[in-house]
Amino acid sequence: MREIVYILFVFCWLNGLAQETSVLPEVTLTESKNALIKAGHTQKQLRDTLIPGSFSGNIGDIIESSHSTHVRSYGPGLLSTYSSRGSSSSQVGVFWNDIPLNSPGLGSTDLSLVPANLFGGNITNGGNSALFGSQVIGSVLSIEETGTNSNNLVLGGALGSFDNYSLFAKGQFRVGRISSFTAINYLDGKNDYPFEYRDEIYYRENAAQKSTNIMQTFKYFNYKGLNAKLSFWYVNSDRESPNSIIVAKPGEAKLFNEKYRTSLSVRQKIGNSFIKLTQAVLLENQDYSDPTVDLYSFNDTRSSITKLFAGHKINEYLVVTEGIDYIWNEATGSSKDSAQQNSLGFYATAQFTKKKIGLILSARQEVIDGNTMPFSPKFSLEYKVYPRFSLVGNIGYSFRYPSLNDRYWIPGGNPNLKPEEGWGGEAGVKWTNGFIDFKVVYFDGLLNNYIQWVPGQGGVWSPQNVKQVRSRGAETFVKYKAQLNVHKLYFMLGYTYTDATVWDSDIKNDQSVGKQLIYTPMHKFTGNLSYAIGRFNIVYLLIYTGEVNANSDHATIGYINSYTIHNAEVSYSFGIKKIGIKWHIAFKNFTNQTYETIRFYPMPGINFQTGITINI
Amino acid sequence: MKRLAFILGLAALSLVSCKKDETTVTVPSKYGTGVFISNEGVFQSGAGTVSHYKRDSKVVQNDAFITENGFPVGNVLQSITHEGEKLYLVVNNSGKVEVANTGTLKSEGTISGFNSPRYLEVINSNTAYVTDWFDNNIKVVDLNSLTIVDSINTGTGPENMAVTTDGKVFVTNTGGWGTDSTVSVINSNDNSLIKTLTLDYLPQSVQIDKNGKVWVLCSGKSDWNDPTKSTAGALYRINPSDYNIEDKFVFSTNMLHPAHLNINGAGDKLYYVSDRFAGEVFAMDITASALPSSSLISKTFYSLGVDPTNSEIYGGDALDFNQSGWVYRYNSTGTIIDSLQVGIIPGNFEFR
Numbered sequence: 001m002r003e004i005v006y007i008l009f010v011f012c013w014l015n016g017l018a019q020e021t022s023v024l025p026e027v028t029l030t031e032s033k034n035a036l037i038k039a040g041h042t043q044k045q046l047r048d049t050l051i052p053g054s055f056s057g058n059i060g061d062i063i064e065s066s067h068s069t070h071v072r073s074y075g076p077g078l079l080s081t082y083s084s085r086g087s088s089s090s091q092v093g094v095f096w097n098d099i100p101l102n103s104p105g106l107g108s109t110d111l112s113l114v115p116a117n118l119f120g121g122n123i124t125n126g127g128n129s130a131l132f133g134s135q136v137i138g139s140v141l142s143i144e145e146t147g148t149n150s151n152n153l154v155l156g157g158a159l160g161s162f163d164n165y166s167l168f169a170k171g172q173f174r175v176g177r178i179s180s181f182t183a184i185n186y187l188d189g190k191n192d193y194p195f196e197y198r199d200e201i202y203y204r205e206n207a208a209q210k211s212t213n214i215m216q217t218f219k220y221f222n223y224k225g226l227n228a229k230l231s232f233w234y235v236n237s238d239r240e241s242p243n244s245i246i247v248a249k250p251g252e253a254k255l256f257n258e259k260y261r262t263s264l265s266v267r268q269k270i271g272n273s274f275i276k277l278t279q280a281v282l283l284e285n286q287d288y289s290d291p292t293v294d295l296y297s298f299n300d301t302r303s304s305i306t307k308l309f310a311g312h313k314i315n316e317y318l319v320v321t322e323g324i325d326y327i328w329n330e331a332t333g334s335s336k337d338s339a340q341q342n343s344l345g346f347y348a349t350a351q352f353t354k355k356k357i358g359l360i361l362s363a364r365q366e367v368i369d370g371n372t373m374p375f376s377p378k379f380s381l382e383y384k385v386y387p388r389f390s391l392v393g394n395i396g397y398s399f400r401y402p403s404l405n406d407r408y409w410i411p412g413g414n415p416n417l418k419p420e421e422g423w424g425g426e427a428g429v430k431w432t433n434g435f436i437d438f439k440v441v442y443f444d445g446l447l448n449n450y451i452q453w454v455p456g457q458g459g460v461w462s463p464q465n466v467k468q469v470r471s472r473g474a475e476t477f478v479k480y481k482a483q484l485n486v487h488k489l490y491f492m493l494g495y496t497y498t499d500a501t502v503w504d505s506d507i508k509n510d511q512s513v514g515k516q517l518i519y520t521p522m523h524k525f526t527g528n529l530s531y532a533i534g535r536f537n538i539v540y541l542l543i544y545t546g547e548v549n550a551n552s553d554h555a556t557i558g559y560i561n562s563y564t565i566h567n568a569e570v571s572y573s574f575g576i577k578k579i580g581i582k583w584h585i586a587f588k589n590f591t592n593q594t595y596e597t598i599r600f601y602p603m604p605g606i607n608f609q610t611g612i613t614i615n616i
Numbered sequence: 617m618k619r620l621a622f623i624l625g626l627a628a629l630s631l632v633s634c635k636k637d638e639t640t641v642t643v644p645s646k647y648g649t650g651v652f653i654s655n656e657g658v659f660q661s662g663a664g665t666v667s668h669y670k671r672d673s674k675v676v677q678n679d680a681f682i683t684e685n686g687f688p689v690g691n692v693l694q695s696i697t698h699e700g701e702k703l704y705l706v707v708n709n710s711g712k713v714e715v716a717n718t719g720t721l722k723s724e725g726t727i728s729g730f731n732s733p734r735y736l737e738v739i740n741s742n743t744a745y746v747t748d749w750f751d752n753n754i755k756v757v758d759l760n761s762l763t764i765v766d767s768i769n770t771g772t773g774p775e776n777m778a779v780t781t782d783g784k785v786f787v788t789n790t791g792g793w794g795t796d797s798t799v800s801v802i803n804s805n806d807n808s809l810i811k812t813l814t815l816d817y818l819p820q821s822v823q824i825d826k827n828g829k830v831w832v833l834c835s836g837k838s839d840w841n842d843p844t845k846s847t848a849g850a851l852y853r854i855n856p857s858d859y860n861i862e863d864k865f866v867f868s869t870n871m872l873h874p875a876h877l878n879i880n881g882a883g884d885k886l887y888y889v890s891d892r893f894a895g896e897v898f899a900m901d902i903t904a905s906a907l908p909s910s911s912l913i914s915k916t917f918y919s920l921g922v923d924p925t926n927s928e929i930y931g932g933d934a935l936d937f938n939q940s941g942w943v944y945r946y947n948s949t950g951t952i953i954d955s956l957q958v959g960i961i962p963g964n965f966e967f968r
Contacts, residue, residue, distance in 0.1 A: 198687045246663055246691045248710045248728075292731060293750045294793065337841070411840035454936050466936075511939050518938065550661060551960060553939030557665060557679050557688070558960075599661040600691075 041380060041394060042428065042439045042477065043124040046143075051116070051528075052541050052569035052586045055158045055611050056166035056187055059119055059143060060111035065541055065567075067123060068475065068494035068524040069139075073112070074601045076164070076191050077209030077239060080112040084125045085443055086471035086500020086520050087138020091400055091420070094141045095132070097231060098307065099263050099280045102135055104329035104341065105301045107403030113235050113257060115185045115213050117156065117168050119143045125475065126443060127398030127424040130362040130378035133325065133345050134401040137420065137447065138471075145181060145215055145231070150174075158584075158611025162604065164189030166611075170215075181217040186210075195602035196594060197245050204242060204602070205250035211237040225269035235259040241288075244600035253290035259283070272313040280305040299333040301404075322348040331404040339408035343368040343401070358382040360394075366401075374399045374421045388432050392441065395425030402451055402463065412453070412462035420465075422447040428475075437479040444472040446503065454507065466507055469517065471500035488532040496524045502552070511553035519598070521546040523562075535574055541567040550599040563595035580615035647680065647721055651923065651930065652703065652966040654693045655959025658938060664693025664707060665959035666721065669943075671925075676956045678940075681705070681714075684721040689714050696966040699738040702759070703966075706733045706746065713746060715762060718968065725762045730755060737777040737785065739804045745785060747774035749792060754785075756807055768807055771798040778822040778830060779804065780856045786830050788819035795837050801859070811859055816850040820875045820892075825902045826883030829862065830854040833877035833888055836870060849874040851888075851900075851907065865907045874898075880948065881924030887912075889920050889931075897931060897950070912950040921965025928953065932962035 044067055051057070051065040060080040064071040072089070073080040081089030090107035093100060101109045121143035128136045153171040160166075170183035191207040213235055220228040236258050243251035263280040282303040289296045309323040325345040332338045347364035360380040366373040378396030385391060399421035407415045424445025431438045450467035473496065480491040500520050502512045516522060523546030530539045543565045551558030571584035585608065592605040653667040666681040666689065681689045690710030697704045698718050705714040713727040713736060732749040736757075739745055744757045747770070754774060756766035771789025773796060778786045783804040789796040799813040799822070817837035824830055836849035848870040853863040867874055875892040879885065884902050889895030890911065897913035897920060912929075918941075919932035927948035934941045941962040945953040 243709075244661055244691060246688055246710065248690060248712065411838070452936060507936050509933070509935060509942060512936070550658065551939055552936065555940050555960060557663060557682065600663070601661065 041124050041126065041392065041426075042430070042441055042475065043122050044477065046119075046121050046123065052539050052567035052588065054116045055156065055584065055586070055609060055613075056160065056164065057116045058112045059114040059116055059121075059141075062116050063111070063123060063141070064543060065526065066492070066528065068477075068496040068526045069123065069125075070496075070521055070524050070545065071111070072519055072597050073603070074598050075204070075207060075242065075603060076162075076193075077112055077187070077189055077211070078207070078241070078601075079110050081108055082111060082139070082141070083520060084123075084139035085445070085473065086469065086498050086517050090403060091135060091137040091447075092139040092141065093128075093132050093136035094143070096143050096233070096261070097229070097263055097265070098142070098278065099261070099282070099305055100132075100135075100327070101261075101282075103284060103301055103403075104303055105284075105299050105331040105333065105404050107135070107405065110257070113211060113213075113237050113259070114143065115168070115187070115211075118145055118170065118183050118185055118213060118215060120146045126394065126426055127396055127445065128378060129366075129374075129376035129398035130364045130396050131347060131349065133347075133364060133366050133376075134343070134368070134373065134399060134419070137398045137400055137422075137424070137445075145183065145217060146170075153616040154613060155616070156611060156613040158609050160189075160609035161607035162189060162191050162193045164191070164609070177221045177223055179219045179221070181215070181219075183213070183215040185213040187212075191604075193604040193607065195245065195605070197602070202245065206240040206252060207242040209237070209239040211235070211239075225274075227267045227269075229263075229265045231261075231263045233259070233261040235261075241290075242601075245602055246600045251290070252292050253288065256285075256287040258285045273311060275308070275310045278305070278307040278309070280307075297334040299331065299335075299405075301329065301331045303330075304328045317352055317354045319351045320349070321351075322346075329404065331408070336405070336408045336410050336413065339404045341369055341404060356384040362396075368401050373401060373419060388434070390430040391427075392430055393425065393427040395423065397421070397423050400451075406451060406463045414463050417451060417463055418449045418465050420447055420449045420451055424471075435480060435482055438477070440474060440476040442472070442474050444470075446470045450502075464506075466505060467502055467510075467512075468504040469500065470503040471498065471517075473498040473500075486534045488530075488537075490528070490530040492526070492528040494524075494526040498522055498524070515552065515554050516549065518550055518552050518558075519548050521548050521562075535572050537569075537571045537573070539569045539571075541565075543567075545595075545597070558599070560596055560599055563593050564591075565589050565593055565595070566591050578616075582613045582615070583611075584613075585610040647677070647719055649968050651921075652696045652698070652968065653930075653932070653943060653958050653962050654696045654705070654964045654966070655941065656692050656694065656708075656961035656963045657688075658960060659692060659709065662691065662960060663688035664690055664705075666693070666696070666705065667943075667956075667958040667962070668721075669956060671923075674954070676958065678957075678959055680721050681716065681723075685716075685723045693963070694733065695735045695964040697736045697738065697744075698966055698968050699744075704736045704738075704744065706736050708732055708734060708749075713757070727757055727762045727764070729764045734775050735777060737779060739779065739783075739785070743804070745777060745802075745804070747777060747787060749773050749775070749790075752789075752792065754787060754802065766807055768800075768802055768809060770800040770802075770809075771812065772796040774800065775819075776821045778824050780824060780830070781828060782856075784810065784856055786822050786832070786854075786856070788822050788832060790818050790820055790835075791837075797834070799832055799854075801856075813854070813859055815852050815861075817847050818849075818873070821877035821888075823877050823879040823886065824856075824883070825879060825886075827902070828856065829902070830856050831877060831879070831886060831902075833874055835873040835875050835892060836867070838873060843871065846870040846873075851877075851886075853902075867907065876920040878920055878922040880922050880927040882927070885927070885948075887920060887922050887929065889917055891916070893918050893934075897929060897946075899950070913946055915944065917944075918961070919963050919965070921967070923965075923967045925967065930965050932958075932965075934961045934963075937961055 060071045094109040125139045151173040168185040172181045217231040241253035260283040265278040267276040286299045306326045311321040329341040345366040349362035352359040363377040380394035383391045399419045402417040426441045426443040428441030447469045449465035478493045500517045525544040527542040547562045567588045569586035573582040651669040655665045657664040668677045690707030692709040694708040703716045703718045711730045715725045731751045734747045746755045753767045773790040773792030775790045785802040787800040801811045816834035818835040820835045832852045836847040839845035849867040851865040872891040878887040894916040896911035899912040917931035918934040921930040929946040931944045943956045
């Protein structure tokens with residue numbers, strides 16, 4: 001025991017010496033919007049440490065495992081979305097290299113189709129329409145492919161429970177000013193896991209999935225200040241869609257998704273300024289079929305995104321950026337005629353940092369289909385009170401313009417919907433003594449014109465602006481990371497308290513007023529402990545999710561019980577000549593907890609995964 | 617002890633779910649005569665529930681089935697039918713009929729093998745018909761073995777049924793995903809299709825009056841792309857002997873689609889809502905020469921039931937379809953009596 005205390009003390013001391021500073025870093029000229037939301041926020045990296053079983057998981061697994069953020073999932077490989085600060089899946093923005101990924105038709109991103117082993121990024125909770133435009137009310141998730149700066153080739157494969165296996169390969173090389181990154185990922189699983197219902201054991205049926213991701217990126221580096229990046233991302237997913245267990249029959253529904261995403265960005269640096277032009281084209285096809293009810297539907301979308309972004313470093317304290325976004329969306333489907341949407345957004349930011357004070361002032365005005373959207377300003381502040389202690393805060397106005405499905409679905413689409421909009425802000429502290437990072441923020445926001453699909457005249461369901469929602473709470477995060485010789489230790493605790501309630505409603509006799517939003521846990525806790533010695537790495541992960549209610553009035557029958565999931569992974573790394581090899585085995589839900597995140601959609605009990613990664 | 621019991625009794629009485637006029641109490645009770653309310657529950661991720669209302673004590677027991685059995689009845693409880701001591705709970709998305717004891721609600725078996733069952737009609741002590749919406753047929757059920765023994769093809773999307781005294785079953789074909797305008801007439805003695813009547817679009821509900829005449833309410837077709845091309849609903853009176861249409865009442869607007877035809881216990885007054893899912897309640901004598909011009913109850917309802925024992929009217933309000941609904945009770949003249957908080961999406965009423 002004394003040895004452990006001693007090691008911890010030495011870790012703390014060494015790290016404390018290394019990290020103490022009394023001023024904020026100087027402002028830098030950045031080409032990423034994501035970098036503009038650091039000051040005054042508590043941005044979190046997606047991959048601070050190893051996540052057990054993440055080898056063949058998706059980015060939703062990473063979010064839930066590395067942050068106290070709730071992820072709603074119908075099961076492995078099935079639709080998965082995340083919720084932050086009480087937001088719905090269409091009130092969070094997901095961006096790939098600053099390109100919005102939320103489907104213009106559905107309004108959200110299925111995280112189960114974003115493989116964890118190809119992407120990294122970060123997540124910043126809170127609204128930020130000032131920078132990102134519509135939809136960023138609850139959070140923004142920014143992902144980018146995980147390449148390296150050196151030539152390499154990584155091959156991997158894993159086997160797991162329920163006939164799951166995955167393969168991936170990613171390689172990178174650089175010749176002169178050009179680099180190439182190529183990645184392919186394949187997942188296949190039957191997902192016929194057992195679950196208990198009415199004191200009997202059943203096996204999940206019609207839950208198989210196959211998905212392929214192919215990614216190619218070329219980068220051109222710094223010729224007279226010119227940089228360029230061309231990216232292509234293809235997704236093919238063929239999934240079965242199981243019924244809820246209460247339906248009590250297997251179902252034959254299938255969901256097929258195909259996505260083509262390409263992006264070209266060119267950045268020219270001129271003195272203390274830069275200008276960046278990005279053009280992206282996104283094509284998505286979704287086919288749903290359920291022969292048992294003779295139902296076949298499709299939903300296709302096309303998007304063209306053009307972004308012009310410029311930045312100027314005025315002096316060592318001030319950076320100013322401005323940009324124009326033009327987005328054209330089109331959606332067609334079996335339940336809607338061709339519907340188009342044109343949006344034009346103008347925004348500007350000013351970052352000021354001097355010694356202890358960091359300020360960001362940003363504002364955006366967007367016009368969609370000729371309709372002027374709410375003006376969206378945001379003010380962020382970070383003040384370093386002491387070398388180890390900072391105050392952070394921000395306040396901003398955010399909005400969500402309804403999706404094309406909301407507006408043009410046949411029947412019921414409502415083209416007269418108003419955007420959801422409202423103020424939101426947060427205030428908190430960051431503290432570090434060099435070896436421990438601690439963050440706590442209080443957040444509060446009121447969202448007006450909350451959209452909900454309700455039945456209207458003629459029995460047609462139609463989206464209406466019917467509610468006002470207030471979301472407030474606190475997020476805390478403690479992290480410890482240290483290394484001494486062959487010992488590496490990482491420790492993280494995250495807790496989120498979310499009080500997201502219906503504040504007012506236009507629905508008569510609405511019993512949901514004053515109650516927590518459906519599928520929004522009040523308590524979410526995540527703990528992660530990782531210890532590496534030499535070639536071994538051991539990781540333990542705990543995720544606690546408080547009870548939620550699936551019914552807006554919190555009817556007794558609608559509760560989903562709280563649950564705690566325990567995951568663990570052991571890995572061993574070794575080398576043969578210049579080839580690095582890593583073997584891992586992960587046990588997920590090793591206490592065999594029975595749980596659901598969507599009511600009547602059981603999640604798997606104890607399951608394992610083992611795999612190997614070869615780094616050439 | 618008596619004082620404690622009195623206090624507890626008062627506490628129980630304080631659990632009021634009544635909103636207006638009279639007190640209604642939500643406490644556990646056994647089930648005898650009364651009203652079974654089938655609450656559909658949220659599609660896929662929800663569970664259907666049974667509410668039971670006792671007329672004499674005005675007590676509502678919500679979640680009655682799961683309370684008595686420890687498991688939910690299934691997904692989308694479409695309708696409930698009782699016959700003697702048997703209660704048949706038709707669970708649409710689960711593709712089954714749960715059989716329970718009427719007095720205890722204890723499960724006594726499951727009839728499975730349906731695709732999308734909607735309504736059950738007991739033909740005799742051995743046989744029941746179940747409309748199967750997606751399969752476009754009626755499943756013939758042996759009530760002794762609780763198995764499907766036969767099927768009878770109908771039009772598209774069979775829904776409600778009414779049985780004449782001579783055993784003819786009139787089945788409304790609502791069109792499924794598309795449209796239909798027919799009523800299938802089946803001879804329940806040999807399970808054969810006798811005739812197919814062509815009426816207006818979307819025959820939705822059917823009743824038989826005290827004179828043995830068959831009334832069919834057609835909702836009319838909705839054209840989602842061009843609402844002006846929607847068709848108006850119509851109410852038909854049919855002679856079941858020769859299938860002649862004796863009268864036809866066409867609704868004045870094609871923007872509303874009438875539904876949920878009910879009849880009182882005396883069989884001389886019809887009730888319906890002016891629009892599916894959210895319509896005002898209208899009442900009409902079977903001898904009337906025209907449709908009523910004004911509503912009996914101006915509030916809109918998702919579902920409608922008329923108690924045959926006292927002609928009280930039950931209107932179901934599903935609110936936002938994701939929270940506990942309400943049932944409003946009116947006397948036969950449309951005066952509000954009280955309201956009951958029930959389960960999610962109260963869709964049908966079975967009076968015992």
